Amino acid sequence: MSTILEPGQIEAAASAPPFLHLPPANLFALRAARLDTLAAGHALGDYLRLIASLCRIQQSLLDEPLQAAWSHWLLSLPDAALKPGDNLCQCPACGSPAMAGVIRHRGKFNGLRYLVCSLCACEWHAVRVKCIYCEQSKGLEYFNLEDDRHAAGKAPLRAECCPGCKVYLKQLYLECDADAEALSADLASLALDLRLDQEGYQRLAPNLMLAP
Numbered sequence: 739m740s741t742i743l744e745p746g747q748i749e750a751a752a753s754a755p756p757f758l759h760l761p762p763a764n765l766f767a768l769r770a771a772r773l774d775t776l777a778a779g780h781a782l783g784d785y786l787r788l789i790a791s792l793c794r795i796q797q798s799l800l801d802e803p804l805q806a807a808w809s810h811w812l813l814s815l816p817d818a819a820l821k822p823g824d825n826l827c828q829c830p831a832c833g834s835p836a837m838a839g840v841i842r843h844r845g846k847f848n849g850l851r852y853l854v855c856s857l858c859a860c861e862w863h864a865v866r867v868k869c870i871y872c873e874q875s876k877g878l879e880y881f882n883l884e885d886d887r888h889a890a891g892k893a894p895l896r897a898e899c900c901p902g903c904k905v906y907l908k909q910l911y912l913e914c915d916a917d918a919e920a921l922s923a924d925l926a927s928l929a930l931d932l933r934l935d936q937e938g939y940q941r942l943a944p945n946l947m948l949a950p
């Protein structure tokens with residue numbers, strides 16, 4: 739199967755990848771809609787719908803700022819104000835750890851990995867096939883849950899597991915599901931976390947909807 743290059747993609751290949759990929763201003767509404775979709779027929783459907791309603795509240799707060807302050811602040815920042823953090827896994831905008839990775843599939847972002855902040859939803863570029871915690875590439879393995887809707891090797895969510903530091907990071911592959919969204923996909927795949935825990939892998943990426 740061939741890939742059709744979009745305008746900007748050819749030029750982008752010759753230069754450094756764009757460092758930032760900011761979330762859309764309706765990010766919480768998109769999360770809510772995605773959570774509702776995932777909830778249908780899901781074993782944790784009621785829980786996912788509950789989180790969807792929380793996301794709608796976040797969107798209303800973002801639309802009318804007093805709270806949801808971090809995302810509001812991020813969306814008002816010029817791109818150039820942000821530089822890479824001390825660690826690959828650290829958000830350049832607010833310093834919080836990454837929640838997940840997203841492999842983008844369109845235009846100048848095609849094939850690039852962006853890490854999604856667990857707090858402000860900023861996304862920053864991090865080269866692929868490299869553990870974001872110990873920065874080794876050796877022996878990385880990718881695990882996913884079995885899924886009737888996707889062919890083998892086409893799972894939209896896979897965990898990048900590092901045998902060196904025994905830590906994993908979930909990644910979304912938008913070419914396999916263009917509507918996938920990090921926070922909702924993370925919540926809907928908690929079974930994978932349980933499985934990887936049994937395999938001796940540790941999770942360092944927080945999801946604030948799961949925080950006690």
Ligand code: FE
Pocket residue numbers: 829830831832833834855856857858859860
């Ligand atoms: Fe952040």
Ligand code: FE
Pocket residue numbers: 869870871872873874900901902903904905
């Ligand atoms: Fe590692």
